[in-house]
Amino acid sequence: MITRDESLDLVKQHVKNKNLVNHMIAVSAIMKRLAEFFNEDTELWEAVGLLHDIDYEVTSDDFSKHGLISAEIVSELLPDEGIHAIRAHNEMTGFKAESKMDVSLFAADALSGMIVAGALVRPTKLEGMKASSIRRRMKDKSFARQVSRENIMRCEEIGIPLSEFLAMGVEAMQSVGQEIGL
Ligand SMILES: [Fe+2]
Known part of the structure; x- marks a missing residue:
């Protein structure tokens, strides 16, 4: 399994926008927390979160390719289920988020945006x-x-009540708050 440091290095090679790197760190923290919740492979879920938007800067002119290029970049690094989750996190690829991992990534992607927005209007940010x-x-x-x-809200499809999903998301992002400057 690719280590967190290796994933992060790879992300930084492909993504220059710091906010985007921070977004991927945030999603990876939530994915790790959800893997713990489901008793799944935390390293794998964390890596999927960290790598999911690695193609973002090269797909900005054709968003339907977003996720597909990421999948190519990491094809040798992740098992099939991880590759599928990355493709399916963008509905425009035609891949559907169905597995627990797929839906977790899909919902965590949105949740991280909500939590960042919430943190930015608080003086103490995530703290x-x-x-x-x-x-x-x-x-x-x-x-x-x-x-x-x-x-x-798709968290409920995989058996996580919204309140619990929000609590895990906030807690997970607080654990990387310093790293992402929030
Ligand atoms: Fe994302």
Whole structure:
């Protein structure tokens, strides 16, 4: 299994935008937490989260390729289930998020955006953030309107109640708060 450091190095070779690298770190932390919840392979889930947007800067002119190029880049590094999750996190690829890992990545991708938006309007950022504040933000349609609430809600398809999903997401992102500058 590729190590976290190796994944992060590879990401930094392909992605110059720091915010995007931070986004991938955030999603990887949530994926790791969800793997613990499901008693799945934490290293694999973390790697999938870390690598999922590695093609972002080369697919900006054709978003339907987003996820497909990532899958090519990491084809030798991850097992098939990880590759599938990466393809399926973008609906435009035609791949569907179906497995626990697929849906976790899909929902974690959106959740990380909501939590970042929530942290940016707090003086202490992620520190001391409660899941209930994210829940309130989600209900406010004008807040971070680019973040799909529907995508976040897909956690329930894999048996995670929304409140628990938010709590795990906040906790996971707090664990990498310093690293991502939040
Ligand atoms: Fe993403």
